[in-house]
Amino acid sequence: MPRSRRSRRTLTVIILVVLSLSLISLDQNARTHSLTSGVKSVANDVYAPLRQGVLDVISPIGNFFAGAVNYGSVQAQNERLERTIGELRAAQLEQGFEKNQLREITALQNLPFLQALPTVTAQTQDQYSSNFTATITLDKGRADGVDVGYPVVGAGGLVGQVIQSFHHTAVVRLITDGQSKVDVTFGSQLLGIVDGQGPSSSMTADLVAPHTPLKKGEPMFTSSLDAASFPPGIPVATVRTFHTSAGASQETIDVDPAADLSQLAYVDVVQWVPST
């Protein structure tokens, strides 16, 4: 191989690597992050309608085959859902009085009550677009009142938090993501932190004192600490297993998400920011 050609090849690769590292630096630097974020925002505004157009074409085909193959299980699932809806309607009627009382008490204590907060209903466009992060993409963005930091609820509990907001789309980090940490309260005003462990791993509850009495299935809710990133009272997780190892400084608790993260077709974005 001619020497000049080899030199040119090496130079090209060096330039591309330096360019990539420069882009990463711009993205990681807090002062210049808005630059890369802006580029991504513009790209997403162009990309989202194109992607939706492709999905509109291929989804009916996929749904047709999925419906034909899973007809029996879909019918059984419908029956289960109808039964659950009936039970929920009955429970809702019973809980009306308790909710009113709770709303009054939280208002007295100046705490935000989730059902009194404004929400934006969004459709999930995309789930787990990367193998390395647990995120979903919503079809609502800044123009629809969805901003970074807003909590996202649905399917029975807390789903996650908005981490990127573009013009008409937003990216939500799920509570199972490795970077997700949620302050929780459970039992008799006990506190802990629910940590995500990655898209394919279970979540854990940390900073809980050894031998804390727990029950399997015990619910954990977002706490009302001043610095909390979420409004209080949202179901986050339920206890799956717990034990305290000899000499451990905290109890080992595995938890399951309260929300059914496999059913995220529609979610509510809560227009709420932590009090500073």
Place this chain on the structure above:
Amino acid sequence: MVRVALVIFVVLMVQQTVIVALRIGGAHPDLLWLLPITAAVLDGPETGAIVGFWAGLSFDLVLPTPFGLSALVGCVLGYAVGSLTTAADPRATWVRPVAAVAGSIAADMLFAVLGAILGQGEMVQVDFLALFLVVGVSSLVFVFPISRLMRWALAGEGHRRSLVSAQGDSRAW
């Protein structure tokens, strides 16, 4: 460059609409890495690096991972695969599947490690066994259609040195 850009766009769309739904064991196939791999095998390390950079950058625009990370990994992957396959006779029939499987797995490892170095520690917390199995097997399947697309794209760029024009369309990739 227009054809290469078109192929990158098509693969991006297929990945983000169809492939992301094919989740097995918490992982889905990753077509991104096959672009620099096939470009590198067909036209050498320089083309592999250039295609890897632009393909990675395109994916970076829509992924929640650090901006520029896919571009960096794609560029390094294209260069490495191009260099290694040149030394190992790129015309051998086993080169493409082996490069696809080994390259995709290596790229995912590099991507995760660099992501963790950049502060995204959760990127090394994934189930790597499931990820490598899914990405490895799917790369073996998808390398052939993507290789055909890349051959078409590079032929339009007038590359003379590579397998693209030297072999014509006689090789049934």
